[in-house]
Each structure stands twice: as structure tokens, then as C-alpha cells.
Amino acid sequence: xxxxxxxxxxxxxxxxxxxxxxxxxxxxxxxxxxxxxxxxxxxxxxxxxxxxxxxxxxxxxxxxxxxxxxxxxxxxxxxxxxxxxxxxxxxxxxxxxxxxxxxxxxxxxxxxxxxxxxxxxxxxxxxxxxxxxxxxxxxxxxxxxxxxxxxxxxxxxxxxxxxxxxxxxxxxxxxxxxxxxxxxxxxxxxxxxxxxxxxxxxxxxxxxxxxxxxxxxxxxxxxxxxxxxxxxxxxxxxxxxxxxxxxxxxxxxxxxxxxxxxxxxxxxxxxxxxxxxxxxxxxxxxxxxxxxxxxxxxxxxxxxxxxxxxx
Numbered sequence: 001x002x003x004x005x006x007x008x009x010x011x012x013x014x015x016x017x018x019x020x021x022x023x024x025x026x027x028x029x030x031x032x033x034x035x036x037x038x039x040x041x042x043x044x045x046x047x048x049x050x051x052x053x054x055x056x057x058x059x060x061x062x063x064x065x066x067x068x069x070x071x072x073x074x075x076x077x078x079x080x081x082x083x084x085x086x087x088x089x090x091x092x093x094x095x096x097x098x099x100x101x102x103x104x105x106x107x108x109x110x111x112x113x114x115x116x117x118x119x120x121x122x123x124x125x126x127x128x129x130x131x132x133x134x135x136x137x138x139x140x141x142x143x144x145x146x147x148x149x150x151x152x153x154x155x156x157x158x159x160x161x162x163x164x165x166x167x168x169x170x171x172x173x174x175x176x177x178x179x180x181x182x183x184x185x186x187x188x189x190x191x192x193x194x195x196x197x198x199x200x201x202x203x204x205x206x207x208x209x210x211x212x213x214x215x216x217x218x219x220x221x222x223x224x225x226x227x228x229x230x231x232x233x234x235x236x237x238x239x240x241x242x243x244x245x246x247x248x249x250x251x252x253x254x255x256x257x258x259x260x261x262x263x264x265x266x267x268x269x270x271x272x273x274x275x276x277x278x279x280x281x282x283x284x285x286x287x288x289x290x291x292x293x294x295x296x297x298x299x300x301x302x303x304x305x306x307x308x309x310x311x
Contacts, residue, residue, distance in 0.1 A: 012228060019098045021088040022047040028084040029077055030065075036073035040065050108196050109204040111150035111164045116175055116218040117202050127156040133163065145169050145263040147180065147187070167264075169256045174249055175218045176256045178275070188270035191277075192216065199231055211288070212279040213297070215260065217253040222246060230287035247292065254297055258304055265309045272310045278302070 017024065026042040042065055045057040077083065090096050103125060110123055114132045122131035133149040146168045153161045167180045167189075179190040192198075192215075199208040200218035207229025222231045223242035231246045261275055278301050281290040 017086070017088065018046050020095055020102075021091060023089060023091075025087040025089075026084070027087065029074060030068055031077075035069070037075075037077040038068055038071045039074045040068055040071070105195070105204070105206065108193050111152075111166060112177060112196075112200060112216060112218070113203055114150055115148055115166055115168060115177060116200055127154055129153045129155075145260055147182070167260065169260050169263075171252060171256055173219050173221055174252045174256065176215045176253050176260060177218070178215045178260070180269075186270060187264075187267070189264065189272065189274045191271075191274045201228070201231070205229060205231065210282050210285055212277075212281060213250075213253070213257075214275050214277045215253075215257055217250065219249045219253075222249060225287055230285070233288040233292065234286075235289040235292060247296070251296055254300060257301070261304070261308055276305050276308075276310060278305075 022045070024044040024046070026044060028040060028042075029037050030040050031037050042061055044061055048054040048057050088095075090099055106123075106125055107128075110125075110130045114120055114123070114130060118132070122129055124130075129152070131151050131153075133151050147165055148168055149163045149165050151161055151163050165180050165182060166177050167187075168175060168177045179192055180187050181190055182188075195209060196216065197204040197206055197208045198211040198213050198216055199205045199222065200216065201222040201224055202218065202220045205222075205224055205228055207227070208231075211230070223246050224231050232240075232243045233246050233250065234243060236243060257275075261272075264272055264275065278298060280298060281288050281293045
């Protein structure tokens with residue numbers, strides 16, 4: 001319910017990129033009212049440990065763009081084009097390890113991000129390009145099940161283009177998803193990758209892989225933990241609106257899960273047992289109240305599964 005909020009939070013996404021490199025070269029285009037476009041480069045140095053070093057780095061960054069008005073006008077600006085670049089130099093083995101790990105996570109998560117965030121047309125991670133297969137828009141009622149496909153073009157692969165299919169159910173801002181494949185008219189459910197986050201706030205919340213829900217849940221209005229590795233589902237003595245909102249989203253996801261389960265059963269989808277992989281909360285998942293999860297998620301799902309035609 002309500003209105004979608006801005007997904008980002010306090011620049012944490014950019015701050016985490018210091019794991020790639022403490023030196024970031026920002027290249028972009030500046031435009032002030034009544035002035036022409038101008039190109040600039042700004043080096044952000046985050047390698048300092050003490051206050052003096054950090055202060056000096058900030059001063060140097062500010063000094064590097066003080067002559068911006070003296071630069072020649074930039075005539076090749078195109079609105080909507082890739083006009084800004086952030087360049088990170090991988091200077092050591094840690095940087096390269098983080099980059100490889102990030103690319104592996106992208107390959108798993110990007111298809112879901114494209115499904116959840118229609119404003120993103122495509123993402124290129126050389127040599128692959130990910131894009132959502134566009135189909136004629138048919139108005140979908142709440143709880144309707146859709147099968148959407150993400151195309152992955154690999155310029156280095158013999159087959160060139162492959163696809164991944166995802167079953168999706170939406171209601172307002174909440175979406176659930178599960179990977180599927182098709183052979184003719186038969187649909188079979190695929191077990192989600194173990195490294196795939198189970199919760200998305202438009203973008204994956206890395207660290208929610210252990211959340212024991214059988215499908216992936218997305219809502220841009222989730223209230224994540226500060227490290228964005230979960231969403232607050234804890235118990236508090238007093239009413240806490242962000243926690244209550246998170247719990248309401250999960251309960252809505254449960255109702256969407258029931259709709260997906262019924263649709264899959266009625267239409268004889270294969271591998272239905274992947275949809276029944278519900279378990280208690282792991283002991284180390286400290287952002288979830290286990291008692292609440294058992295009563296509001298695990299028990300209702302278990303009771304429904306007792307009557308579902310799974311096998």
C-alpha cells in the first residue's frame with residue numbers, strides 16, 4: 001500500500017565501492033543554470049586513515065574542479081547517454097577478489113533486478129548483456145502469475161544468446177519470483193541458486209540467502225538493516241513502524257505465495273516440491289523474530305501445504 005519510496009539509502013552503495021579501490025576517478029559533465037556544459041574529472045582519494053590526510057584529500061578534490069568555468073564548452077552532450085563514469089583501479093589481490101565476487105553475484109541477481117525494476121532497460125557486464133524480453137503489455141490483475149524471460153547475450157559464447165525464465169506474482173509494490181524452465185507447454189520449477197538473496201529492496205539484499213522462504217520477495221519499501229544484509233523483522237516492546245511495515249510486506253508475500261502454489265498445482269507444473277522448501281529461522285539470523293516467523297509465516301504455509309496437491 002501507499003507510495004514507493006526512493007530505494008537508495010545515504011549513499012551506502014557508493015561507500016561500499018571502496019572495497020574495489022580507495023582511489024576513484026569520476027568523469028562527468030557539469031551544467032550550471034545559464035552556462036554551457038563542461039567536462040570534468042574528479043579524483044576521490046579515500047586512502048587516508050587520519051583526519052589530516054582525509055581533509056587534505058577533500059581539499060585536493062575541490063581544487064581539481066575549481067577551474068571548471070575556464071574549460072571549453074562541451075558540445076557533444078547527449079541527454080540520457082552514459083555521460084558519467086566511475087573508474088576504479090584494481091591495485092591488489094583483494095581488489096581483484098572483490099571484483100570477481102561482485103561479478104559472480106551480478107550474474108545471479110541481475111535477471112531478478114531487471115524483473116523488479118522496469119526502469120532498467122539493460123545491463124552490460126562485458127562480454128554479457130542482460131535485458132528483459134519485452135512482450136505486449138496485457139493488463140494483469142493482482143495475484144496473476146506471469147512468466148517473464150531475461151535475455152543474456154554473450155558475445156564470446158558460441159550460442160550467443162540464452163534466456164532465463166522467472167515466474168512472477170505481483171500485488172501493488174510486493175512481488176514474488178521463482179526461476180522456471182519450459183519444455184513445450186510444460187513448466188517446471190527450478191531450485192533458486194543457494195547464493196541468490198531471498199529478499200530484494202529493488203536491488204538484492206546480500207546476506208538474505210539464509211532467509212528460509214521458498215521464493216524471492218521484492219518490495220522497494222522494505223526497511224533494510226544498516227548494512228543492507230536483511231530487513232528488520234524483530235520483536236520490540238513498543239510499536240515500531242518500519243518493522244511493522246516489513247512484517248506486513250512478508251505477510252503479503254505469503255498470500256502471493258499461496259496464489260503461485262495454487263496456480264502451479266492447477267496447471268500441473270513440475271518440481272512443485274521446490275515450492276515447499278520452508279524451514280524454521282536459522283539461529284544466527286538475528287534480524288528476524290523466530291516466534292513471529294513461526295506463527296505468521298511457517299504455520300500458515302505448513303497448514304496450506306497439508307491440503308495442496310503437490311505430488
